[in-house]
Amino acid sequence: MTALSRRNFVGLGASAVLATAFGSRIAFARAATERRFVFIIQRGAADGLHTVAPVGDPAYVSQRGQLAEDFAAAPKLNDMFALHPAMKNIHGLYGAKQALFLHAVASPYRDRSHFDGQNVLETGGTSAYQLKDGWLNRLLSMLPADDKAIALAATIPMALRGGVEVASYAPSSLPDASDDLLMRVSQMYQGDQQLHGIWEQATATRMLTGDLVSDNGKNAADTGALAAKMLSAANGSRIAMIETGGWDTHAGQKGRLAGQLNGLDKMVGELQKGLGPLWNNTVVLVATEFGRTVKINGTQGTDHGTGSCAMLMGGAVNGGKVLADWPGLADAALYENRDLKPTTGLDTLIGSAVASHFDLNPLTTTKKLFPDVQAARPLQDLVHA
Amino acid sequence: MTDASIALNRFGLGARPGEDPGSDPRKWLAAQIESFDPRPEAIASQVPSTQVARDLADFYEQQRLLRQAAGPKAQQGAVPSRPAVAQPPMAGGAAMQDMQSAAPAMQPGTMQGGSMQDGMSAQPAGARIQAKPGAAGKPLYEGEDAAMLARREARRVQQQIYVGMVSARALTAINSPTPFAERLTHFWANHFAVSADKLELVGMCGTLEFEAIRPHVMGKFGDMLNAVERHPSMLLYLDQAVSIGPNSPAGQIAARRQAKNRSGLNENLAREIMELHTLGVRSVYTQADVTEFARAMTGFTIAGIGRGAGARYAGTAEGEPGTFVFADRLHEPGTRTILGKQWSQQGEAQAAAVLNFFATHPATAHHIATKLARHFAADDPPPALVAKLEKAFLSSGGDLPTVYRALINAPECWAPQPAKFKSPWEWSISAMRALGTKQVQANAVNGLMGQLGQPTWKPGSPAGWDDVAGAWAGPDAVMRRVEAAERMAQRAKDTIDARQRAAELFPGALSPATAQSIARAESPGQGLALMLVSPEFMRR
Numbered sequence: 001m002t003a004l005s006r007r008n009f010v011g012l013g014a015s016a017v018l019a020t021a022f023g024s025r026i027a028f029a030r031a032a033t034e035r036r037f038v039f040i041i042q043r044g045a046a047d048g049l050h051t052v053a054p055v056g057d058p059a060y061v062s063q064r065g066q067l068a069e070d071f072a073a074a075p076k077l078n079d080m081f082a083l084h085p086a087m088k089n090i091h092g093l094y095g096a097k098q099a100l101f102l103h104a105v106a107s108p109y110r111d112r113s114h115f116d117g118q119n120v121l122e123t124g125g126t127s128a129y130q131l132k133d134g135w136l137n138r139l140l141s142m143l144p145a146d147d148k149a150i151a152l153a154a155t156i157p158m159a160l161r162g163g164v165e166v167a168s169y170a171p172s173s174l175p176d177a178s179d180d181l182l183m184r185v186s187q188m189y190q191g192d193q194q195l196h197g198i199w200e201q202a203t204a205t206r207m208l209t210g211d212l213v214s215d216n217g218k219n220a221a222d223t224g225a226l227a228a229k230m231l232s233a234a235n236g237s238r239i240a241m242i243e244t245g246g247w248d249t250h251a252g253q254k255g256r257l258a259g260q261l262n263g264l265d266k267m268v269g270e271l272q273k274g275l276g277p278l279w280n281n282t283v284v285l286v287a288t289e290f291g292r293t294v295k296i297n298g299t300q301g302t303d304h305g306t307g308s309c310a311m312l313m314g315g316a317v318n319g320g321k322v323l324a325d326w327p328g329l330a331d332a333a334l335y336e337n338r339d340l341k342p343t344t345g346l347d348t349l350i351g352s353a354v355a356s357h358f359d360l361n362p363l364t365t366t367k368k369l370f371p372d373v374q375a376a377r378p379l380q381d382l383v384h385a
Numbered sequence: 386m387t388d389a390s391i392a393l394n395r396f397g398l399g400a401r402p403g404e405d406p407g408s409d410p411r412k413w414l415a416a417q418i419e420s421f422d423p424r425p426e427a428i429a430s431q432v433p434s435t436q437v438a439r440d441l442a443d444f445y446e447q448q449r450l451l452r453q454a455a456g457p458k459a460q461q462g463a464v465p466s467r468p469a470v471a472q473p474p475m476a477g478g479a480a481m482q483d484m485q486s487a488a489p490a491m492q493p494g495t496m497q498g499g500s501m502q503d504g505m506s507a508q509p510a511g512a513r514i515q516a517k518p519g520a521a522g523k524p525l526y527e528g529e530d531a532a533m534l535a536r537r538e539a540r541r542v543q544q545q546i547y548v549g550m551v552s553a554r555a556l557t558a559i560n561s562p563t564p565f566a567e568r569l570t571h572f573w574a575n576h577f578a579v580s581a582d583k584l585e586l587v588g589m590c591g592t593l594e595f596e597a598i599r600p601h602v603m604g605k606f607g608d609m610l611n612a613v614e615r616h617p618s619m620l621l622y623l624d625q626a627v628s629i630g631p632n633s634p635a636g637q638i639a640a641r642r643q644a645k646n647r648s649g650l651n652e653n654l655a656r657e658i659m660e661l662h663t664l665g666v667r668s669v670y671t672q673a674d675v676t677e678f679a680r681a682m683t684g685f686t687i688a689g690i691g692r693g694a695g696a697r698y699a700g701t702a703e704g705e706p707g708t709f710v711f712a713d714r715l716h717e718p719g720t721r722t723i724l725g726k727q728w729s730q731q732g733e734a735q736a737a738a739v740l741n742f743f744a745t746h747p748a749t750a751h752h753i754a755t756k757l758a759r760h761f762a763a764d765d766p767p768p769a770l771v772a773k774l775e776k777a778f779l780s781s782g783g784d785l786p787t788v789y790r791a792l793i794n795a796p797e798c799w800a801p802q803p804a805k806f807k808s809p810w811e812w813s814i815s816a817m818r819a820l821g822t823k824q825v826q827a828n829a830v831n832g833l834m835g836q837l838g839q840p841t842w843k844p845g846s847p848a849g850w851d852d853v854a855g856a857w858a859g860p861d862a863v864m865r866r867v868e869a870a871e872r873m874a875q876r877a878k879d880t881i882d883a884r885q886r887a888a889e890l891f892p893g894a895l896s897p898a899t900a901q902s903i904a905r906a907e908s909p910g911q912g913l914a915l916m917l918v919s920p921e922f923m924r925r
Contacts, residue, residue: 043908044907114905114906114907114908118908118909119909177864177867177868177870177871177914178911180907181867181871181915182867184902184905184906184907185867185915185918187902188899188902188918188919189920191898195863195920198858198859198860198863199860199863201860202860202861202863203864245907246907247907248905250905
């Protein structure tokens, strides 16, 4: 026996890990409502300043250096902000008042570990590993839903874990190791004489690109289309979570992030297309665990930071605006002299948006989803009633 | 690497969470010699070889009766019987046959060549699938008859036993508080390798390790050797059970009747004992020694599997199936000359005396010392270490704990640079230990080992698995580990902080580069995956 084929690899038993054929992963939950909600998590700390750039900030060009070039001819959202040119669909949504950006946001997490930052973002706690279930699961518990939820993912992401059962949808084929892991293994083996050579050969025939970048965004588009299909079925899911990776741009950020944003844009475009008239009942939230440094590092990338940008999209969104209590990019204005200072809580954004969307009380919703966060005033008019 | 990290990883099977070799790692290793449990619960609960043998005996008897019932017409064109257990040709009916020879006329040509490599998934040639496999005892294929049905059922049962034993082996290893001792068990099981390449071995292969290796891991090499060479797995695997002395009573009858089923001396086991188990290939023996030893070994066989007249004549029909029996009527009479010495003992005592002579022979000491040094220290075994182990072996008469203590005390084993690339088994077990796994799902380990290229107890050769990096450190093999690591990590990602765990696994020996890779991972699961494929984790 040489090997089991991937298809046959039941690997690790009953809780065998299954994942989608796509680079990113989707998890679905179903609720007895006509409203749709999609949470796209950007794992790896997406650079909000390179997504929605504050081109009107006097310190912008000097702080961002080479990265500012991408925005020389980028579409302006208002006097202050411009949108990355790779996001064509999303720019269209903005023009149709179906996309809203919230800048200088952050979860309560203030350190710079992906591990801990994602845990805080997904559990809705104030520190890592403090809560054992996710805010999206707690949201499910507030909805008039008695149907089983469904996940299409390697595992149910933390945000969807908890008391409400989330079943899973497993496509037939198993994936290879994720591109992002392969890339990191390459980095890890770089100084190892034996493994470096072996790994070079092993990866020679594989494309080592970011999750959303791979296949020129086709995987990302496919994932969006699949999510739309699952959300459109008559008795299908009402809530989905899509995991995307590859946002950790420590080096060569321009090309890599452009690819990532292009993938995200296609994913959202396919979601809209696939949902058809249901798009009017939909809110898509895009958020990341924390932002990146304001200044570029020595390898044309950025390092782990704090404040970033979040997005709300969909026909139910009261869009066409960028909300920001803008702290400024001058050195003196930065958080710990390096990061965009957060001025709005992601919890406030999420609590306000989902409460309006599902017609729940904003204060009790925020309390349920983010129990230990000090209540801020709910944001108004994010979503059409 | 620090001494603590070496004790955990190079000597052991990788740390479990909270495992601490203490301030004196050598003492921690030596103490395992005393506290090793040869029969932990997971293993004690497996079926013994006698049970496997009884099932096989019933199966062969059933096949024999079915063939008889089918009558001579149905047997025309049947694949000729080839006995796998001593079977004097004057005996009517088959005794014990392996799968190929038991195949009836319906499927000539299938499964010839003797191997059932893929876990017994072979289907009758030309058969049309009518239903998914599953319900035992129901025909699956068009034209499947009673004999085929029984054979399929036998395969299924044997495969179930096999998978259970693989799980028990893994469970024992991942939960063991004496990982060095478990490593030694795995070493010896590979030294005395059997391979589940034919039906008799599928359910039986694990019992050699459980019944003949484990009880003697902390004893004398000679005792282990004697137990192994009398175990049904070995006797079946290397065809000893069918070896008949040409001048033995059974051999004489066969010669007089000029039976068409040729039977006689089989020197397979005798050769491998000298080449692989004791003296070492190209050492002190000649082909004439092999043949002479094979003659001495005749009569070493198994009771209770064959039940025909031949087995009754040989005296092997009775008795607990699968137990060792010395069959006088199969034994080649006379004095043998082996390695220049005369062996005039009678019966079983002859081969036993030769085995005991081999067990403490200097060539054996050198062979074992070299293999142990290669396993624990370096692919190219340091000559100084080999010499120390050889001396310990010879001076103690093959007392294994004495050899292990020499190993523990040899500075060559404590070289700070990791010198050994883990085999898939070592990597998988250490990964499960690192993740704190306590239970394994049926077939999970079996599937994983297949994917990683080292299916348990199926090395495909009596030489066992290679013990050098060249056998395991290939591009595809490493890629498979990365894929497996990602899936394993995804299951555990929310319960383990890889940064902290990696420091525990390699106390004082985690490289800054690896620590940084893990700390910079995009998610906890990715951090764990990186930990499991880090250079530290790939080697020991």
